[in-house]
Amino acid sequence: MPMAPTRSRYSKREANRGAWTPEEDQKLARVIETHGPRRWKLVAAKAGLNRCGKSCRLRWLNYLRPNIKRGNISDQEEDLILRLHRLLGNRWSLIAGRLPGRTDNEIKNYWNSHLSKKIKQKENQSKSPEQDQSQDLRNSAARMHSMAGNNGETSKRDEVMKTDFSRNEILDSFDEGPLNLEWMSRFLEMDESWFSFA
DNA sequence: AATTTGCCCAACCGCAGACTC
DNA sequence: GGAGTCTGCGGTTGGGCAAAT
Structure with a gap:
């Protein structure tokens, strides 16, 4: 279940941190659609997300990637x-x-x-x-x-x-x-x- | 009804290895 | 071959929420 957007759970430094918003997800998905899931620093920049590449990669792999199975482990x-x-x-x-x-x-x-x-x-x-x-x-x-x-x-x-x-x-x-x-x-x-x- | 406790899980951090120049 | 950068991994953190007190 997607986490509801909340205030950042970690102290802010220069980049956005904490839970992803639906808007951020959308932006990230769009950029990956055209550029593919690599060069994460570039993806982060292209998406106009104030997030580091690492964070984008994690979000994609754990949440946005197609065919992710959610719910109970059988x-x-x-x-x-x-x-x-x-x-x-x-x-x-x-x-x-x-x-x-x-x-x-x-x-x-x-x-x-x-x-x-x-x-x-x-x-x-x-x-x-x-x-x-x-x-x-x-x-x-x-x-x-x-x-x-x-x-x-x-x-x-x-x-x-x-x-x-x-x-x-x-x-x-x-x-x-x-x-x-x-x-x-x-x-x-x-x-x-x-x-x-x- | 209010507070505390414990669990779940998304997201972060640090590190190591791979890659690029 | 060396330095700098990127990527991927495992460990850890901490916010949200439900159950217990």
């Missing part, structure tokens, strides 16, 4: 965030890149306000972390087993296990542009605890 999305965070840590932009329409800021906020608490609660509830971990391993093994369970071809599990994964290679591949979603979903099928064996 269970599916939450699950994906949890899995990706276990794998990647606080690399919000990478995580957001795997959730179409979601921004890194949104995911970071969601994590800080919802998920981090959930996880703490869970940790407190679980009597023995070792027990949980071994249960995770059993679950992963079961998943892998079922993945491998068809016909005489090389099993998917074998395929996966043959791959010489390392965490850094995974991260590198994430940086290589649009992710192969098929690979991604297969990858996420595996609990990251498998990688501790690799």
Whole structure:
């Protein structure tokens, strides 16, 4: 939901700060339409906004960009965030890149306000972390087993296990542009605890 | 009804790496 | 190759609002 224009929440220096007004949004959107979302300093100047380029970029990425999904994070999305965070840590932009329409800021906020608490609660509830971990391993093994369970071809599990994964290679591949979603979903099928064996 | 508390989230800051001249 | 500038990222801040007291 757009924030209603309010008085600046931060002390004024030379440039406008604080919440964006609908007029500012309009101006920014118009300039980006013609110049594209780059050269933010120029965009800010062309738009006649008394804002720094950084602020314009943030506004565009988090609010004005097309295809932004607003509203509740679905269970599916939450699950994906949890899995990706276990794998990647606080690399919000990478995580957001795997959730179409979601921004890194949104995911970071969601994590800080919802998920981090959930996880703490869970940790407190679980009597023995070792027990949980071994249960995770059993679950992963079961998943892998079922993945491998068809016909005489090389099993998917074998395929996966043959791959010489390392965490850094995974991260590198994430940086290589649009992710192969098929690979991604297969990858996420595996609990990251498998990688501790690799 | 008034005040306090806690949560949410938009927007800021500082830093590092990439890019340009 | 070095300096200056731009861009992108993660951490943090603080205003608004609803719930609790």
